[in-house]
Amino acid sequence: MAFKIKEVADLVGISVRTLHHYDEIGLLIPDQLSQTGYRLYSEENLETLQQILFFRELDFPLKKIKEMMNQPDYNRQEALELHRKLLLEKHKRLDQLLFSIDKTILHMKGEIKMSQKEKFEGFDFSHNPYEKEARERWGDEKVDEAKEKTDKLTALEQQNMQNEMEELYRQIASVRHGAADGEEAQKLIHQWYLWLNKVGNYSLQAFKGLGEMYMNDERFTKNIDQFGEGLSEFLRQSMAVYADRRIKKGKDDV
Template identity: 60%
Template sequence: MAMKVKEVAELASISVRTLHHYDEIGLLTPDEVTSAGYRLYSDANLETLQQILFFRELDFSLKEIKSIITNPSFNREEALQMHRRILLEKRQRLDQMIATIDRSVLHMRGEIHMTTKEQFEGFDFSKNPYEQEARERWGDEAVEKTNQKLQGKSAQEQKGLSDEMNEIYTRLAALRHTDPASNEAQAGIAEWYAYLNNLGNYSPEAFRGLGQMYVDDERFTRNIDQFGEGLAMFMKDAMAVFADRKS
């Protein structure tokens, strides 16, 4: 039975405003909207919302979640199993942190002695353990393979590749206000395609997916836009045109 936005908000303990935002950014669009403009959510919509909230619990950004759940290879049951495993690991770490707090109180009272190492048991903010697994399963496998190949090169070779990459980005940044389908833009993006395939093996479709990741993943956007604001979006569009013409 279809549910109205207020009912879904109450069910999931989130705000109506949050659901509206998810709809606006294309993360969760209700299957039906009445003639009066009321959003109606289907059972499939609720399943998607559950996935979104699980990912949010694991500290994923909305852009990252959208990239993952819209990936054609995304498998809901597989994701739930992964969620369960990581949440169990998270619970174990939280239990350890609670134990550290309890011991810290006793240490402050002088009842026990804690080493400096023991005072920080359970803390680990170095990485999101789920993120890497999700990226490898549904995200940027090609990027990881490229990074591995780079690591196998000498320092001098890596510097040469880094300089070449910066030069390509700089040339593309100068073109970012032009039509992504123009001959100049496509010539520039062809350089980028050749550069990447010198390091890895990118099909036109993988190249298109990488371009999409440039705008879906804030880390990519931030790094690329250092060469010029809007460069990531321009490259995404130009890479999509390039992929279409290659197909």
């Protein structure tokens, strides 16, 4: 069954102009044209449109959506499973924010008391790459290099990278009460150094500087310490030990 562009717009609840734009940029090209030149969308086109809108709901830019969906290994079912996971995470964050708003209103009315920490529950900067700060500290070239690496990944690969990062945080958090220069900690910090160089190009000095930022920027501290109180400080110390040792040995490779 074929759908005219107005029928698709009415069915989905988006504008005809939006569909024209998706066609113009090669994101959603209708499978057919009528004899009079009108766009005709197939059921497969509608499935593609659904996935595009899921990505848009998660704030993916159109250019990135096109790149991901044009990957040879793009799998619709895997993408839907990822959409579901990310939307559930977004739902959880929004629920927490709404809960914080309700508590804040009660606090303002004098009906309850909120601690300073409670006022900021629900805010999550973990998906923010802090690009502005990174550019200021290490320059456009290094940031663009890192973005180029991550932009080539599919949505599933990006999620896997995120999972790897969080698992490393948890492992390092499990030894944070030990010595920062201990063998166990340094093995994990080496894995952290290798992981960072998958997405960027960090010299040992930059790696050490990143550790300092974990403590100097409260947003980093807040997000890292959710994996374990004091983790950001332990990372700072361990990363400094790791970098200094390798610099002393004349090693600056991965």
